[in-house]
Amino acid sequence: AQKITQTQPGMFVQEKEAVTLDCTYDTSDPSYGLFWYKQPSSGEMIFLIYQGSYDQQNATEGRYSLNFQKARKSANLVISASQLGDSAMYFCAMRALDNAGNMLTFGGGTRLMVKP
Amino acid sequence: NAGVTQTPKFRILKIGQSMTLQCTQDMNHNYMYWYRQDPGMGLKLIYYSVGAGITDKGEVPNGYNVSRSTTEDFPLRLELAAPSQTSVYFCASSYSLGGELFFGEGSRLTVL
Numbered sequence: 001a002q003k004i005t006q007t008q009p010g011m012f013v014q015e016k017e018a019v020t021l022d023c024t025y026d027t028s029d030p031s032y033g034l035f036w037y038k039q040p041s042s043g044e045m046i047f048l049i050y051q052g053s054y055d056q057q058n059a060t061e062g063r064y065s066l067n068f069q070k071a072r073k074s075a076n077l078v079i080s081a082s083q084l085g086d087s088a089m090y091f092c093a094m095r096a097l098d099n100a101g102n103m104l105t106f107g108g109g110t111r112l113m114v115k116p
Numbered sequence: 117n118a119g120v121t122q123t124p125k126f127r128i129l130k131i132g133q134s135m136t137l138q139c140t141q142d143m144n145h146n147y148m149y150w151y152r153q154d155p156g157m158g159l160k161l162i163y164y165s166v167g168a169g170i171t172d173k174g175e176v177p178n179g180y181n182v183s184r185s186t187t188e189d190f191p192l193r194l195e196l197a198a199p200s201q202t203s204v205y206f207c208a209s210s211y212s213l214g215g216e217l218f219f220g221e222g223s224r225l226t227v228l
Contacts, residue, residue: 004158035216045159045206045219091158104151104217106158 002027004092006107013082014115020067021077021110023092031097034075035104036066040088048090051075052097079112087114118142122207122220129197129227137192137223139207147210148190149174149217150182152203159206165190197227 003026013019025034036048051059051066059066067076075094079086092107120141129135141148146167151159161174165184179201181193190209194201204224208217 033216037219043204043224044221045208047216047218050216093158104149104159104161108158 002029002032002094002096002105004094004105004107006090006092006110008110009108010111010113012113012115013079013086015084016081018078018080019082019112021079021090021092021112023075023077023107025073025075025092025094027073027094027096029096029098033095033097034066034068035093035095036064036075036077037091037093038086038088039091039109045091049077082114084114084116087112120207120209120218120220122205122223124223125221126224127226129194129225131197131199131227133197134193134195135197135225137194137205137207137225139190139192139220140188141190141207141209141218142188143209143211143218144187145209145211145218146187147212147215148184149208149210150180150190150192151206151208152176152201153206153222154203162192162205194225199227201225202227 005024032053034051038046049061049064051068063080065078089109091109095104123138149164150162153159163182165171204222207220210217
């Protein structure tokens with residue numbers, strides 16, 4: 001069974017500073033993908049970044065980077081230079097890649113609040 | 117570039133009514149998914165499709181049906197709506213098995 005744990009229910013960060021959102025996972029599948037999604041108050045799910053379990057390098061997308069430590073089973077999201085628009089819920093998710101029907105397992109989410 | 121489009125965005129149903137949530141994507145993605153998100157929770161997979169004419173159940177399929185007659189469209193049918201189906205429904209698509217999922221804006225359904 002897959003499990004995603006996000007230990008920070010809520011976090012504050014000062015505008016323009018960097019912030020790390022924690023995510024640990026547990027799976028017995030050798031091939032899996034890790035995802036981060038942003039859900040603003042309007043409710044839509046916005047894909048941020050993806051890391052495959054066999055990827056050698058940490059994923060980066062603009063101000064987002066994923067600190068992937070496979071041995072520790074962690075996939076923390078780093079947001080650099082926080083902006084007020086980054087205030088939202090952030091979900092870490094993973095999916096085994098051997099079957100299209102494998103569910104995308106979500107963590108409980110972290111609410112990030114950016115202070116001006 | 118529209119991406120994944122869902123309609124309607126909001127709907128209130130009475131117990132026992134039926135309705136269809138529409139989902140269409142213009143990215144030529146093979147894989148499409150329907151998820152539901154209950155308040156304060158992550159998403160749960162209802163049904164998925166790996167291509168036109170092929171659908172399969174996810175984690176919580178009871179009370180729902182889907183069809184995939186074209187690559188672009190993946191409607192979700194609710195039969196005999198129940199209060200337990202009050203949720204936000206997300207349609208998503210991906211190009212490949214390991215690729216990221218692109219989500220629609222969500223459809224908020226309330227069953228009273």
